[in-house]
Structures are given as C-alpha cells and as structure tokens.
Amino acid sequence: MSGKSADVIPEIVIGRLPLYLRALRRLQNDRRRVTSSQELGERLEISSAQIRKDLSHFGGFGKQGTGYQVEFLIERLEAVLHVNKEWLVAVVGAGNLGSAISQYRGFQDRGFRIAHLFDISPNKIGARLGDFVVRPLDSLETTIRSEGIRIAMLAVPAENAQSVADQLVAAGIKAILNYAPININVPDQVQIQYIDPVTHLQRMTYYLDD
Amino acid sequence: MSGKSADVIPEIVIGRLPLYLRALRRLQNDRRRVTSSQELGERLEISSAQIRKDLSHFGGFGKQGTGYQVEFLIERLEAVLHVNKEWLVAVVGAGNLGSAISQYRGFQDRGFRIAHLFDISPNKIGARLGDFVVRPLDSLETTIRSEGIRIAMLAVPAENAQSVADQLVAAGIKAILNYAPININVPDQVQIQYIDPVTHLQRMTYYLDD
DNA sequence: AACTGTGAAGTTTTTCACAGCC
C-alpha cells in the first residue's frame, strides 16, 4: 500500500497524530530542526516502527538517512488533521468547568478559538466571564448557524448532556467534546469525544495496591 | 482460560471497565436493577460480546438468561478497580485549571477526594481557593508522605511539568494525571495518564471537511 | 553510517457462534 491519501486510515492511527504533533511542537520550541522516528518514539513511548508506519499512510514525510524536518512535518500533520486553520468552538455550560474551559489559554495556538459561552440559567445569562458574556441557551442555534460554528464543548450536568447534545446537533454542530461523565448518542456523521478525568484515575488505581 | 484473577488482564480491557462502571451508575440512578451486555453495549457503542468477554476475565458476574445485577456488578467492578475506598489526591498548580479541578464536584462519589492544592508562586500560596488554602510546593513531600497520598493531578505549565513530576515521584506519588500538554517520563512503577482536550479536538477535525 | 518506508511475520483484539443455564 503506497502512502496515497485514498485508503482509509485506521482511527487508532488518527488518534496518535495529535500526539506526534504535540511532541513536534516541543521540539520546535527547543529550536530543533530535524528529528527521527526513534527520538519521537522515545519521548512518546511508542516504537519507532509504529511512528514510521503511521506517517507513511500519508506519504513520505521523511528522508532516508536523515530523518524528519520538524517544521515540515508539523505543517504536514496540521494539514492532515485540518488544524492549519482556526476552528471556532462554542462552549455550553458556564459553571466552574465551562468557565475554566473558556479561560484556558491552551487552545489558542493549536487550531481552536472559543467563540461563545452559553448557559441556560437566568442567573448566569448576561454575566461577564473572562472575555465572554454568557449567552442564553435558546440563542444557540441562531448563533451557531450564522457564524458557521461546527465544534462544541459540552460542560453541563450529566442529566442535561443528552438533551443539550441533541440541540447542538440540530443546530448543525458536527463535533462534540463532552466533559459530562455520561455517554451521549449522536448521529453517525457527528463526531464525539469524551473527557472524564475519573475514568483515567480509575484506570490507574487498578494498578495500585489496595 | 477461566475467569481466575491470576492471569494478566490486557490494559485495553482495564481501560474499558471505568466506562462500564459509569454506565452502570447511570442505570442505578434510573432505579434499574438488572441489565444485559446488549443494553450496556448499545449505550456505550461497544459490542455485547466484547463486554461479556471483558467481564469474564474476573469471573462470572452475570446469570445466563437473566443478565447482570446492576448493584452487584457495580460492587464487583469497584473492587476490581480498587475504587471501593476513597483515594486522596493532591493537585499541583493553582492557576485557572488547578483551581477548577479542585472545585469540581465530580470526583466525590467515584472514589476520589482532593486533599490539597499546591503552587509554587508566592502570590498564590496561602490564598483561599474554594475549600483549599494553597500550600507551598516545597511542602509537597512532607505532606504527601505524612498523609500517605499516592495520586496527584498535575496542572502546571508544560515547561514545569517534568520537574514537578520528578518531585511528585520523589515524594512517593504512584499515579499522575497530567493535564499539561506534554509527555512526561516517569519510572515504570509509576502510573501516568494524560488529559489534553486539544488532542481530542484534533482527532475530530480530521473527519470534518476542511 | 544513519535512517526511512514497507512487505511479511507475529501478536493482540474483536467478533462469531453456540453450548449451557435460568
């Protein structure tokens, strides 16, 4: 199989690309111009063969005998992942979590910008939180459609997560990052990912002596 | 292979158990007493065979013809994951993120309690943040040792993450949940997990039209 | 000499499909 872009890339490969990109950014930060699958692998605790094979799905990004140009590989991976542009993101839920998310500086230079913060509670609507004025949930669809926003982060209580997700989908959102600790059902063509710190903690406690 | 606890369980299986537990808690919340691998599978978008096989690693938790008792299965999974007790957790970094983490209510009834919040900045030390008074980073080791804390969440800037992780390990921490967007090296016997929302977003944008 | 890209081999993970029990 040549590195042509026509074949379907396994999801598990796509999932690793952001990690490669993150590691490459660190290298770039340290003024490194060239790296190798072996160096990346050591930093990420992934085998070098794995990294080479993953990258080869998209064409030859490296040079035999030399390795990979850091800057070039970053560019290519950003293009593959479609983060060579800035995506607008809506945050729903202006509690502790939504408020922390909307103030987090780490989205900026990695392809994402938070555009709006929504909440349903009359106590919160209109309040200023960091750079945002909290908008009413029922203005979701109008805002999202008029601004062409396609990504949302969900930071509402578990009880409301499914119904808000339904509203997001109805409004045209195509990707949801769900912070509520509950599984959500969305149509196949809508992407969903989960952030639940407790699942990670529980995974680790399995390996800790009781 | 019988469901005896002697064999090594694949990590990928352990990683799914917290998801099962989370789904079961929702069922319990809805007063459901019994469920099936099929029902769980539909909610989690995992095949029923997968769920049965995963659970069978730990012995027969279900009844043929009947399914799984929700309460009983929760108990068993909590025991397997060692969350049938409350773990104390230290949070390092009292910025926006660390502060949000330490105020998040969602750890409470899932096996974890945040015990302390540390920071290195003199501006923050001594400040009251929610239920916590921010402690100096250099009191880390004493506090962690004297209270037997084994889990930490890392919410410091990427630049400092490795050095703080080293301090945590030196202090006797056995599991680290790293919120900084950088890979960290820790000894083999120390668990590490990562939370980086941007990697999830980038994974989804791959599937969105440019 | 160093390192990529890649078929082939090896390993792990998932699914199938059904015997056995409620």
Next chain:
DNA sequence: GGCTGTGAAAAACTTCACAGTT
C-alpha cells in the same frame, strides 16, 4: 426465549527486519 461465558475464527494492529536512499 433470553442471556451469559467461551473456544475458535477473523480482523486489526504492531513489530521485525531489511532494501533502498541520502
């Protein structure tokens, strides 16, 4: 009839190992 637990089969994923390029 409905559902689990599980060997066996299938599929997916990772590693090996080396030809080929700089």
